Amino acid sequence: MQAADVKRAPLVNALAAIPVEQLVADQKLYQGAVAGGAAAFKVHCVQCHGSGAIGSKGYPNLNDDDWLWGGDIAAIHYTLTHGIRNPDHPETRVSAMPAFDGVLTPAEIASVVGHVQSLSGKAKPNAKGAELFATNCASCHGVDGKGLREFGAPNLADGIWLYGGDKATLTETVKYSRQGVMPRWNDKLDAATIKMLAAYVYSLGGGEATPAAAVPAAAPATMEAKAANGQP
Amino acid sequence: MANLDDLMGADNPLYEKRKGVYPKAVDGFFRRFKWAIMAVALTIYYATPWIRWDRGPHAPDQAVLVDLANRRFYMFNIEIWPHEFYYVAGLLVMAGIGLFLVTSAVGRAWCGYACPQTVWTDLFQHVDRLVDGDRNAQIRLEKASWGPEKILKRLAKWSIYLFIAFWTGGAWIMYFADAPTLTVDFWTGQAPPVAYATVGVLTATTFIFGGFMREQVCVYMCPWPRIQTAMMDEKSLIVTYREWRGEPRGSVKKAEAQPGAFGDCIDCNQCVAVCPTGIDIREGPQIGCITCALCIDACDSVMEQIGRPRGLIDYLTLDDVATEKAGGTAHPTLKTLFRPRTLVYFGIWCLIGLAMLFTLGQRTRLDLTVQHDRNPLYVQLSDGSIRNNYTVKVRNMETRQREVELVVKGLPGAVAWTSTGSRETATDRVKVSVAPDTVQKVRLFVVAPTEGSARTDFEIQAVALTGNERGDSDSVRFERPETGQ
Structure with a gap:
């Protein structure tokens, strides 16, 4: 083990030093991280997400292009570090969908479910459901139901369902809400391993490009340049 | 059926104790031919790894290189990857069929001229002559008791053996790495252990097989003579003593005294003296005969000296032996070489070669x-x-x-x-x-x-x-x- 650690040291040290946003650009380091992440994934993640990372009901498929909290490497890294709905951790990702049992009548819930299904062409549009959706759901899921990553609100208009898109499952979701939990890894894994896992998940095919604004390296230089020019 | 004990008892051991072989120096057509083959074979063996071949900055510049570490095989402008190993398999098939062809046409020519065991044994026997002198001096020294002269000569001879053996092993490893680099590494102790081990093993086998075991390797260890014997037929050339011409043996003097009573063989034993495996070809075809034809050279020069026709010992086919015994004349050599069997072997050999060349030209890189x-x-x-x-x-x-x-x-x-x-x-x-x-x-x-x-x-x-x-x-x-x- 000690010999293996010595051999891994350059990769681990380089990973600890590099900002995660810049990892993909450093192809050699990135490939090493993906390989390391694949191994770490088998130890820490397969229990919920499966060995092929395809997930199951309630556990997201990490291969696809549908992300609750964002699919660029920095967002994935944040989710891995801080987890989802970890009550003891202030920086954790939190999203609390209300349970509508008692708030809406069963008939109203049925029409909302009908409307949600219609967003992906699975049911006919209904006016009552659309109205109820606009008042109760659109604040998080958006008027068009396409979700909002800031709240981890899923896109309801696409072909991917975390718990299921059939009537019974959707009714259950609306009635009782869903509160899936992912552990945070910052208290269990070292920084390099978390970056490796982020790289691996990112590499599975659904990874999104890092938004230009989120790449930090260029930003200070610009600010310095602005300061030098006497601009605010 | 004979009693097994009679066949395998102490009187009939399966292994015949080695008799010393001290072949006499000889000159003639076949001896010169052997010199030429030895020169070509040894030059190819020692020089090939040193030939340079520019392949640009991303590949080694050694013309022939078996790069085991990187799994590449380079041969001039051909580069073979491991998944193309069928080219090597094809070469081995060609080598096999080539041996069938050569054996069916000219018998044990491989044994007589080209086999490394023969080439190195021949080389070592020249060392014997250089240090100890020719046949008679060698026998005398062997029988002499150990004194300063014998010790000195033995030390000198074995040192030369060891020197040749070391260079033999040393040249072998050059095929597996960049030769100039490996040479420097070898002498500075930087070469991989496997290089030293390979040189050690090949030095030992060359020293022992070429210096001491010699014809014993051919007679007892090598399977090839047995396989070859099975592949030869009555139209294959073998070294033959024309006993119908030579017998009964008698000296020149006796023949002069009684004209017509004796054959051409004067029993001078020159054919035995020059034989590198120590056999008497006049006893007929035998496993110890590697068909090096040095006895032909020896006999021909004797026949010339006493004014009798050459060819008392000659390359003949079994068919020709029967024809000549019956009073006919042997077929011309060309006719025995080009016959259906050899042509079929040659055809198959060419087909495989051409097919390989074709695929080599067609292969994608x-x-x-x-x-x-x-x-x-x-x-x-x-x-x-x-x-x-x-x-x-x-x-x-x-x-x-x-x-x-x-x-x-x-x-x-x-x-x-x-x-x-x-x-x-x-x-x-x-x-x-x-x-x-x-x-x-x-x-x-x-x-x-x-x-x-x-x-x-x-x-x-x-x-x-x-x-x-x-x-x-x-x-x-x-x-x-x-x-x-």
Whole structure:
């Protein structure tokens, strides 16, 4: 083990030093991280997400292009570090969908479910459901139901369902809400391993490009340049 | 049936104790031929690794190199990768058939002239003559008791043996690494242990086989004489004593006293004295005869001296032996060489050679292997389309950087990208840059519309972008969910 650690040291040290946003650009380091992440994934993640990372009901498929909290490497890294709905951790990702049992009548819930299904062409549009959706759901899921990553609100208009898109499952979701939990890894894994896992998940095919604004390296230089020019 | 004890008892051991062989120096056509072959064979063996061959900056510049560490085999302008090992297998088949051809035509010519055991034994026997003197001096020294002269001469002789043996082993390792570098490394103690071990083993075997065991290797250890004997027929050339001409033996004086009473053999024993395996060819064909034909040289020179026709010992076929015994004349040698059997062997040999040359000319230096990822088989995307992932290996077998395009063929509406691209900019083709002489592993993502059968076979092609070069393709499968959700 000690010999293996010595051999891994350059990769681990380089990973600890590099900002995660810049990892993909450093192809050699990135490939090493993906390989390391694949191994770490088998130890820490397969229990919920499966060995092929395809997930199951309630556990997201990490291969696809549908992300609750964002699919660029920095967002994935944040989710891995801080987890989802970890009550003891202030920086954790939190999203609390209300349970509508008692708030809406069963008939109203049925029409909302009908409307949600219609967003992906699975049911006919209904006016009552659309109205109820606009008042109760659109604040998080958006008027068009396409979700909002800031709240981890899923896109309801696409072909991917975390718990299921059939009537019974959707009714259950609306009635009782869903509160899936992912552990945070910052208290269990070292920084390099978390970056490796982020790289691996990112590499599975659904990874999104890092938004230009989120790449930090260029930003200070610009600010310095602005300061030098006497601009605010 | 004979009693087994009679055959294998102490009186009839299976191994005959070695008799000393001290072959006499001889000159003649076959001796010169052997000199020429030894010169060519040893020159090729020692010089080949030192020939340089420029292959550019990304490949070794050694003309012949078996690069085991990097799994490449270089031979002048041919580079063989491990998956092309069938070329080596083809060469071995050609070598096998070539031996059939040579054996059926000219008998044990391999044993007599080209076999390393023969070449090195011959070399060592010249060392014997150099240090100890010719046959008689060698025998005298062998029988002499150990004194200063014998000790000195033995030390000198064995040192030369060891020197030759060491260079034999030393030359061998040069085929497996850059020769100049390895030479320096070898003498500075930097070479890999396997190099020292190989030199050690080959030095030992050369020293022992060439210096001491000699014909014993041919008679007792080597399977090849036995196989060859089975492959020869009555039309193969073998070294033959014309006993119908030579017998009964009698000296020149006796023959002068009684004309007509004796044959041509004067029993001078020169044929025995020069034989490197110590046999008497006049006893007929035998396993110890490697057909080196030195006895022909010896006998011919004696016949010339006493004014009798040459060829008392000669290359003859068994058929010719029967014809001559019956009073006829032997077939011309050319007619025994070109006969259906040898022509068929030669035909097969040529066919394999030409087929290999053809495939060598046709082979692609760009090779593609695609494997469909199985976990998961497919991924359903948010817009309903289906993504399959493939592990693609692009082999660039040329020593230069190459731009290759991977093209998806036969999958309607499909787009593909690699880990450095994205779906937004994806088309049906992806560019991949492959470093010289390497295998590039690429993860290929292919997205196709939901509509379609659950399993679609399609093709991924690798197209070389520079020039009009041949590419490669591989058939793979695109998987969709069995029931659309």
